[in-house]
Amino acid sequence: MIIKKYRSLNETTMSEVLDLEKDCNDYDELRGSVFLDTSLNFNQMIQSIFLLYEGRMLISMLSMFIPSHQEVEISAMTRPEYRKRGYFKALLFQAVEELCLHNISDILFVCERPSDSGKQVLNRLQAVFEHSEYYMSLNRGGKADIENQRLVLSKSTLRDLETIIQLSCKIFDDNDEDARSLIENCLNSESRDQYLAILGDKPMGMVSVNHLSDEEASIFGLGILPEYRSFGYGKELLGLILKDLWRLGKQQITLEVDSENDRAFALYQRMGFRIEVAYDYYRKQVSDFC
Known part of the structure; x- marks a missing residue:
């Protein structure tokens, strides 16, 4: 052995x-x-x-x-x-x-x-x-329609590091050290992209993407600041990132969600995601x- x-x-x-x-x-x-x-x-x-x-x-x-x-x-x-x-x-x-x-x-x-x-x-x-x-997936053609768009999806760079760290700590209750490590690794990765959701001139949400192949991508770290929840911004942010990924030619989008996160799980189901693996x-x- x-x-x-x-x-x-x-x-x-x-x-x-x-x-x-x-x-x-x-x-x-x-x-x-x-x-x-x-x-x-x-x-x-x-x-x-x-x-x-x-x-x-x-x-x-x-x-x-x-x-x-x-x-x-x-x-x-x-x-x-x-x-x-x-x-x-x-x-x-x-x-x-x-x-x-x-x-x-x-x-x-x-x-x-x-x-x-x-x-x-x-x-x-x-x-x-x-x-x-739950590991969930959505094939090309899934819902990405956005009515009355309010958010702007902005691709991040290392210049946005401190802003993203602050958001992550507030959205996911992360500590600064762990948030910094995860986000720096994401921003330095050749296969991952980090995005900010901008309302007016204020960053109020974030989402990350892992490009698994030319045809498949995985969404992770999607969240909205607590004070902006229940106004449809999460659905809009998800729609924006899906629209961008379809534009890039992706054929399948995957993500994982905690089964106890009822709000996120229900959103993903409404957008057409289906459970593949538990x-x-x-x-x-x-x-x-x-």
């Missing part, structure tokens, strides 16, 4: 992971994908992907999405014929060591809802269910593994 640690994956290792993912999804009849993009992790020096090999074959993997200094999201998978041999436990031990080095306190384990094997592992770990998120999140303290 050999465990290799990575900050990001090259083309060869990415291909190995995708092959492992297909093997596991076919066996478990799942549809989701493991998040492998480490570019939004708050510290780019953290080892966040762990691959376990027997000989030359990739048997098991664990990935960590680390958007803040306090919390990490962990996803993992093991080839069906190699399960219950302690491979996941070995990977988790390595991940916990890395988290302890950087004083990260909380783990959120991500489990696709139909995954019985995943739930069994989390039960053994005594991880506590916290919430669910993920359940389970919390555990890093200190429980020390």
Whole structure:
């Protein structure tokens, strides 16, 4: 057994992971994908992907999405014929060591809802269910009509950094340090765009886009300042970004939403988004593994 640690994956290792993912999804009849993009992790020096090999074959993997200094999201998978041999436990031990080095306190384990094997592992770990998120998609031709446009969608640059940080802290209740890290990484990314929603001359909303391919994009970080909510600005902002993405030739738009965020979930459904995959999140303290 050999465990290799990575900050990001090259083309060869990415291909190995995708092959492992297909093997596991076919066996478990799942549809989701493991998040492998480490570019939004708050510290780019953290080892966040762990691959376990027997000989030359990739048997098991664990990935960590680390958007803040306090919390990490962990996803993992093991080839069906190699399960219950302690491979996941070995990977988790390595991940916990890395988290302890950087004083990260909380783990959120991500489990696709139909995954019985995943739930069994989390039960053994005594991880506590916290919430669910829906991965939703909209194909080209979805609603993007805007009546009585009031907002202007403005693509951001690093010059807008402080403005976006202030918005993020007010909209999402982020702390300054985590908001700064996430937004700087987004603005410096070649595949992501950050936008401001302007009302008159006042920035009052924000949204980010990850261009996954020429035909697919993912929307994230969409929000409106609390004092402007319930006036239809969220729907207008979503319509504006969809219109812009259709103009760029995108054929499919995806996003994730907390199942308990009734307002956002209802908006996305009204705009034509449909649930593709449901993920359940389970919390555990890093200190429980020390």
